[in-house]
Amino acid sequence: MTQELKRVRETPSQTAGPYVHIGCTPGFTGIDVYEADLGNVMKTGPVKGEEITVTGTIFDGTGTALTDALVEIWQADADGLHNSPQETRGIADPNFTGWGRCASDMTTGAFTFETIKPGRVPYPDGRLQAPHISVWIVARGINIGLQTRIYFEDEASANSEDPILSRIEHRNRIPTLLAGREKDGVYRFDIHLQGPNETIFFDI
């Protein structure tokens, strides 16, 4: 026998199921209990930095769009600071929440975020990471939320020195993490759960 560590184990995840909207975006499904759905506005006033739209679709292993998913994103402001009590390096842009939540369209499966291009955030060893947006995806058929990141195709120089991107063994999969510029200010980031273009998902 030994002493006890007195740690407790993380609650096991269960799927969000097909009706996640009732709890997380009730207004989206026509239940007008709350004033507004949380996370549907990321900019609460004039913001610093480049305003962008990030849009995409999640596809299953057959290439079918998921029309019942919920996507959340979390990111730094234009200076690389988070609007969070855990941020210790400075005060982030007060008009930018950094957090967005979007239900995928019930017909097309498209999700869209009106956000800004994030600044660079340091890795634990002090090196700068390339600009990125953290992503969390839940849906029916997903037992535990999937984590990934959106990097930007037009940040080639920052991407080339990013501590995470540079350690990915299968270089041919890196494009699955890159949002491409569709037109000025609009980036596309499609997510493939399976198949030859399967998105890189993180255990982070």
Next chain:
Amino acid sequence: MAENDTGKAGGYLPRDRAWQPAALTPAYKTTVKRSPQAALLSFPTTLSEETGPVFGHGHLSEGDTDLIHNFAKDGESAIGPRIIVHGRVVDENARGVAGALVEIWQANAGGRYRHKKESYLAPLDPNFGGCGRTLTDAQGNYAFHTIMPGAYPWPNGPNDWRPAHIHFSVFGQAFAQRLITQLYFEGDPLIARCPIVGAITDPDAVSSLIAPLDMGRAIPMDSLAYKFDIVLRGRYQTFFENRPEGS
């Protein structure tokens, strides 16, 4: 002082992937084409995962915790056995998580959800919306007043029924802690038959999702109570600063 409060907080402890459900669990058929097949890319958490938004009471209103009345017409209430669902949100170091956003959703007493894509023949309850939300208090406690959800059939196997359950979405202090799970009720014979519950292989992990009847929190002549504690990821506890100055 909380348990294990031995020093400065480091990054978040990695998820125990053997304790958590796998992505691919074929008995739950929808996972077959929705589960990633490549290995997950493992990295220590960075500031991007160790931070998270703050939810203020300004976003929420007091009535959001009362599912019996938050959708009901004035003077009316939802149909079903009245229950209190309460518990504490802690991290893996057993510290209460204050200000965590807890959002719940559930079927009505007949097992029917209020949702455009739901077509089960059980009737909608005109006085039940099925959602509630709250922020945990300084110690991590939360409570909801609701009705007991019904079991319902779902298209998976030829005759699969979900045990009565309440969905929980929990947002702690960091994006790394983000979690969605489901509460089940003590004594329900459908729990052991459910392919979604069965995605979890460790019996202790399944037990940790089953809320016991809690007569100590019942309200006599009013409501029964069930207790459901939730554990979010915790942080490494380090004596020494392991980040370079200024980062």
